[in-house]
Amino acid sequence: MTASFSLVPTDQLAPEALHAAFVRAFSDYLIGPFNLALDQWPGFVLRQGVDLGLGRAAVSAEGNVLAFALVAPRPALARWRLGTMGAVPQARGSGAAVQLLQDFVNRGREAGLKAVELEVFVQNERAARLYRRHGFVKQHALHGYQRMADAGEARPPSPELACTQAEALAWLREAEASIADLPLQVGADVVGVLTMPWTAWRRGSAQLVFTGDVETGVIVRSLIDGNPAQLDAEALVQALLAAHPGAKVSVPQLQRSDLGGEALQRCGFAAEALHQALMRLDLGA
Template identity: 40%
Template sequence: HGARLLDDFIARATADGLGTELEVFAQNEKALRLYESRGLATASPLFGYVAEPSKVPTTSVCTPDFLDASTAFAYLASLPLAMDLPLQVLPTTLRLSSAPFECWKLGDALLVFAAKDDATVHVACLVDPSPSQQHARLLVQELRHRFAHATCSVPPLQRLDAGGLGLEDAGFERMPLHQLLLRRPCQPSKP
């Protein structure tokens, strides 16, 4: 059934003049082979991260700009890098969430997160287009400082080159499972 559903999905996208984008867990070799057999190719690996509550006191490392969601999402949409990010971390999807997002910006980096409670912080989007990702690192270090008693998590939708290195430099651990962002450009049928 999976192959038929995928073929139908691709056919409908093609009829609408659209490409196809999917994520697949890299460890799911059967699904990956199916997607690749239909012309989907890996655009980027996507990693998830976690940082457990801090055991040592931290100090503030930066003072981010606090943005309202509308301003943050407009900034995110304006980044050339946005077209290479998975749909789940883009404004189109983030706007649909009922989570009470906080949005921080430092330099070119943007962090969108929600503190579910005192023990849980969920990062919905971290983007830093600069190669050094210094501002992403500072933002997540500040997040860890302000929410020192919380577990911070990032779903497996994070590109290494768009904020992932900043997470790793700040001590976040990669989750064991990761995804691949797969894309298939629109290929109109030949007349």
């Protein structure tokens, strides 16, 4: 299929049009359709760290959104992240996605960035091939994990583990500056805009951020341990399990093995087969 289209900044599109294109593009996604209501769209954009002024959409002469590439800036790292890219079903094969990706890389180079990055499910081979063809190189596997906490009486964590949200965000900013290729979603910009209550615990070289409870399930939003042994991360995870007996505890597919994933497995968490790769293209700036 060939189509005539132009690239338009995504902040110039009606939110309804961009949202509708997003829903259609991900209606047959690898991990299932995104059932994202229009009133949830602004929150989704915020949680992805997206700057709509940096994003671009391929728009047909008739004004239809064919494809889009949403961009999240990482100014402290002199990078951009390709937050979400997709094409509506009838526009696949039109070249819109390829042009959007080329434009993303070219604009990043023109902006003097050091690199651009993205995450992709490794099982999504078509997308992974496209990114490799444009020079993106896998840096880390990003796994998800799950485990049911053992039943029993809840054991509150040691008061020494507690830290304030301000302290947790400051720690995350330091971690992002010192650890190469830390996924944006586990860092301060995304954790700081979580709309649900969140808790942070810290021990030694590790910090854990989580949401939820026994009734709703617990989600690990960020687990980072800069020590290769990951003993502090292991202690934090054990404390989390002890404090939430019987709860389903899950970790999204954003966890690097070398920063806490090994600790999770030692605590009995099972890695999910479906996982992502963090890919980066260095721009030489």
